[in-house]
Amino acid sequence: MSGDKRPHELGAFLKARRSELSPRTVGLPDPGVKRRVKGLRREEVALLASISTDYYTRLEQGRRQASGPVLDTLAQVLHLDDEERAYLFELAGRTTAARPRKQSAQKAQPQLRRVLDELTTTPGMVLGRRMDILAWNPMAAALLVDFSAVEEKRRNYIWLLFTDPMMKSVHAEWEKTARSCVAMLRKEAGRNPQDQRMAQLIGELSMRDEDFRRWWGDHRVASLGRGSKVLRHPVAGELTLDWDALACATDPDQQLVVWTAEPGTPSHDGLRILASWSTASSPAGG
Structure with a gap:
């Protein structure tokens, strides 16, 4: 709705959370080169979440709405706890869904x-x-x-x-x-x-x-x-x-x-x- 600041707050929240992570934290190879910007890059978050960089960029810029499954994946990629995940859904204007049930580890029959x-x-x-x-x-x-x-x-x-x-x-x-x-x-x-x-x-x-x-x-x-x-x-x-x-x-x-x-x-x-x-x-x- 008009004047809704939530999309911009959502972008700021996502940017802040990715700035706290490093490639090594999320299991990516660390090239060992000092980065100009602290934390994960937008394209790295997008790839880990299996979405396009353009989609994620628009989300951070408040120009795109995210579905529940995308928010769930982003919550995992960004290592959010339960409160942060709930806040993410709130900023996205989504009803907080229950955490997806984790599939039990498979064992060979x-x-x-x-x-x-x-x-x-x-x-x-x-x-x-x-x-x-x-x-x-x-x-x-x-x-x-x-x-x-x-x-x-x-x-x-x-x-x-x-x-x-x-x-x-x-x-x-x-x-x-x-x-x-x-x-x-x-x-x-x-x-x-x-x-x-x-x-x-x-x-x-x-x-x-x-x-x-x-x-x-x-x-x-x-x-x-x-x-x-x-x-x-x-x-x-x-x-x-x-x-x-x-x-x-x-x-x-x-x-x-x-x-x-x-x-x-x-x-x-x-x-x-x-x-x-x-x-x-x-x-x-x-």
Whole structure:
């Protein structure tokens, strides 16, 4: 309404809160260069919240209204407590919504773990929401990376694909695989628009990697189903493997992904070489 100062107060509040944060605080890489302006930049907040910089800039300038889900995401990005979050909603002219229920941490279904234990010559893993790696067998660790050595909150397939040098080097067709994974992630993000951990993952990858940021902007979508990929392993050599994602009947958010090779091919022989080599290289986990 006329004379309403709340939009301008909202902008001042957002600016003040982002000035108190640093890249390291929100999990972004710190370049170590002194910044001209204290705190996070507008474009960093926008990327972490999975909104455009123009949208966020207009919000700070009092020229744009934000929806409830956007306010919720901004509250998380800016590390607001309950009182600050309520104040944010008040300034935005929104009824304070209850905090979104946090999704409980996923655990691999027992039957999927049993299947993994039986796959002694076949790489396999259980992927959950956002491509989180919930469980794996020794063959998967030997083929890709030692997941037990990865911090639990970073055990995410697409995160490792973009940030881990070993994951990049083993994928002979890395760009093709990475583009496909970005499209799969975008489809899942569309199904769960209020998933705050998803928004954080997208924001962090967008800040870290120019390729991810560009491909995310393409808005392509794909399903996690089946395909083939070429891997270049230092022990097993070049492997052309088919992969299949098998949905869990008791939890549709979990899928068992296995890599196999046509019997009688060099790739099939390579998997057997990998199986004999992997005994002590990477324990199962999750």
